Structures are given as structure tokens and as C-alpha cells.
């Protein structure tokens with residue numbers, strides 16, 4: 016397993032270009048299954064997760080070409096059941112269910128397991144499919160969904176922690192080809208859901224209200240091929256913003272969207288990191304000494320859970336007490352014990368982490384546990400004195416395109432150590 020070797024203490028300077036959004040690309044890739052005509056999707060990040068989704072599309076019968084960030088998918092004839100292990104290994108692949116059900120009225124996929132950040136149930140996805148008329152059976156590790164007829168309905172999709180992003184995407188994709196009108200209440204408002212709806216509408220769907228908690232989908236008989244460019248990755252953008260603040264550097268961010276990151280920019284400002292617009296770019300630098308802040312993760316447009324770990328690394332450097340409360344995933348604090356190895360003083364109290372910041376960080380070997388935890392460890396390593404080895408960076412490769420290359424261009428001393 017590859018690792019990153021980081022020699023910390025170098026402020027990051029220069030320009031970085033943001034890649035396409037992983038979490039927008041995955042459901043959009045799945046949506047190409049809704050038509051028998053070719054689709055072209057641009058700015059698809061080259062990641063192990065998107066490569067994995069290519070494999071899933073191919074296993075269902077689609078012809079796929081993925082070159083220089085452009086993906087061409089032709090799902091002329093597809094089957095309704097996916098290979099057990101392919102789906103089980105990547106949670107995001109659950110979003111093939113909606114398109115399969117919409118187009119074939121039948122979907123059979125393996126039940127995704129929990130993961131390191133929490134239980135991750137899919138009850139709301141299934142509730143949505145049932146509301147459209149699907150019969151669901153769970154048997155031998157598979158979810159079987161079949162529908163003689165998919166009919167529009169009004170449904171409430173809110174759960175314990177609020178709306179569901181992929182659940183909203185899944186139901187929206189199935190409902191696009193249902194008979195009649197579907198109204199999703201408590202729909203996820205994330206920009207990735209809006210991007211998917213824009214792609215579906217370009218394919219001939221009739222979806223209104225995206226970006227708000229009420230989405231109205233008027234079913235159509237057939238969808239056609241379309242071209243689309245994926246939105247920039249707001250989590251990658253936020254990660255580089257936090258890295259600029261943590262290393263006391265100055266980064267120009269190209270291709271990111273400030274309007275998708277209002278909560279993050281607001282908290283960074285409170286913590287002493289400024290984000291200024293400069294034409295289409297953003298310039299991120301410290302505006303003074305780092306200050307402690309309290310952060311609560313929430314559904315969009317609140318502070319994203321996917322930036323919680325990275326923010327913790329920054330706040331470990333701010334003198335004073337910060338409290339981070341995680342409201343989306345119950346056990347998304349695996350990075351805490353690893354940050355402690357670098358000298359961070361953090362205690363967990365229920366859903367909150369209490370960060371007694373300002374202690375100097377010093378390099379150590381650490382272990383990445385999930386995608387965003389890995390990013391947090393890289394940021395902490397960049398800010399720490401001495402050498403940090405971040406092991407198991409395959410987690411990072413799932414969701415950050417060439418992170419080491421991009422960081423080196425910003426002056427970071429970071430090397431990928433390949434395991435022979």
C-alpha cells in the first residue's frame with residue numbers, strides 16, 4: 016500500500032486548479048444508464064472511485080471510454096443486476112439502483128455495508144422506491160427491487176440526520192422515467208444533487224425545484240443522450256483552502272466555486288483565514304493569527320461533514336478551545352487518535368470533539384482511515400515540524416485527483432512512496 020512522506024513546515028504558495036466533483040460525477044455516471052443513447056460527461060476526475068464506477072457500468076453492459084477527463088458512455092442494452100462484489104466495495108455505487116429501476120423496472124444490487132464513518136443505512140432510498148410502486152426484497156445479501164409500474168407520488172425523504180444526498184439522487188433518477196408527478200419533500204439541497212438534475216434535464220427529464228427541499232419530477236417516457244460538464248469539487252476546494260491557512264501560505268484557487276462554500280469560507284474567516292475573490296479565482300491566506308472557532312456539521316448549506324476532519328487539523332493549530340460537533344455521521348472521528356500522534360490535544364465527548372489548540376505539531380507515522388481523515392492527516396503533516404508518513408493513502412486516491420502532484424506544485428515537500 017502506498018504512503019505519503021511529508022516534510023512539514025513549508026508554507027504553501029502558488030496556484031492550484033480544482034478537479035471535477037467526485038460526488039457529483041458518481042451519480043451522473045450512473046444516470047447515463049437511463050438512456051440507450053450515448054452520453055458525454057466532461058471534467059470527470061480520474062480517481063479510483065470513478066474508475067470503479069466505469070467498471071460497474073461496463074459490467075452492466077455499457078460501452079465506456081474514459082480519456083483526459085471525458086467520459087463517453089453508451090448503455091445501449093443493459094442488464095438489471097450488478098456483480099455482488101463490485102457494488103459492495105464502493106458505497107457510492109448504490110446510485111445505480113434508481114437508473115436501473117427507472118429504465119428496466121428492475122434492479123438487483125448487493126446490500127452496501129456500513130463503513131468506518133458510520134452505519135450508513137439505505138432505508139430512505141428504499142422507502143422512496145417503494146413510494147413509486149417498487150417491491151423490495153432483501154435476500155442473500157442482495158436488494159431486489161421490481162416494479163410492474165412506476166407511478167409518481169409525494170414522499171418525505173428526511174431521516175434521522177436530515178435529508179439524504181444519494182437517496183435524493185436515486186429517487187430522482189427512478190422518478191424521471193415514472194408515470195406522473197413525484198414530489199420529494201426534505202430533499203437534499205447539495206450542489207451535487209443540482210448538478211445531477213441539470214444533467215437529467217439535459218437528457219429530457221422534467222425536474223424543478225432542485226437546490227430547495229421540495230423537488231418536483233414530472234415523469235417522461237424516454238430520456239435521450241446528452242453532454243454535461245461536472246461542477247468543480249467543493250470538498251477539494253475547501254481542503255486546499257484549509258491547507259493554505261494551516262501552513263500560513265497563500266494559494267490562488269482556480270476553477271473552484273465560492274458560492275458552494277459559503278459556510279466553510281465563513282468559518283475560515285472567523286478562524287483567521289481570508290478568502291478573497293480575484294476575478295474567477297480565489298486567493299486564500301491568513302488574515303492574522305489563527306483563532307479557535309466552534310463548528311457544527313449540517314446538511315447543505317451548513318458546514319459539510321466532508322470538511323470536518325480537515326478543519327480539525329487547522330483548529331489544532333489555533334491557540335484556545337474549539338468544539339467541532341458532527342451531526343451527519345456518528346463515528347466520523349477516526350482521525351482524532353492519529354492527529355494525537357502528531358501532538359494534537361483533542362478529546363471526544365459524544366458527537367463533539369474538543370480541541371485544545373495551539374500545541375506545536377511534530378511529524379510522526381500515521382494511518383489514514385477514510386478519505387477525508389486522510390486529507391486531514393496530510394494537512395496536519397504539512398503544518399507539523401519534521402517528517403510525517405501517512406500510510407494507506409489508497410483512501411485518498413479514492414477522492415482526490417493527484418493530490419501529491421498538486422501539493423508539490425504549491426511547494427510542499429511531499430513524496431508518494433510506492434510499496435513494492
Ligand code: EPU
Nearest residue numbers: 038107135136137138139140174176178179180181343386
Ligand atoms: N441516512 C439514513 N438512511 C438512508 C440514507 C442516509 O439514515 O437511507 C443517514 C446517514 O446515515 C447519514 C445521513 O443520513 O447520517 C446523511 O447521509 P447521506 O445519505 O446524505 O450520505 P450519502 O449520500 O451516502 C454522500 C457523499 C458523502 C457525504 C454525504 C453527506 C457520495 C458518493 N457520498 O453520501 O461523501 O459525506 O453525502 O454529505 O456522494 C466523501 O466524499 O468522503 C463522502 C463520505
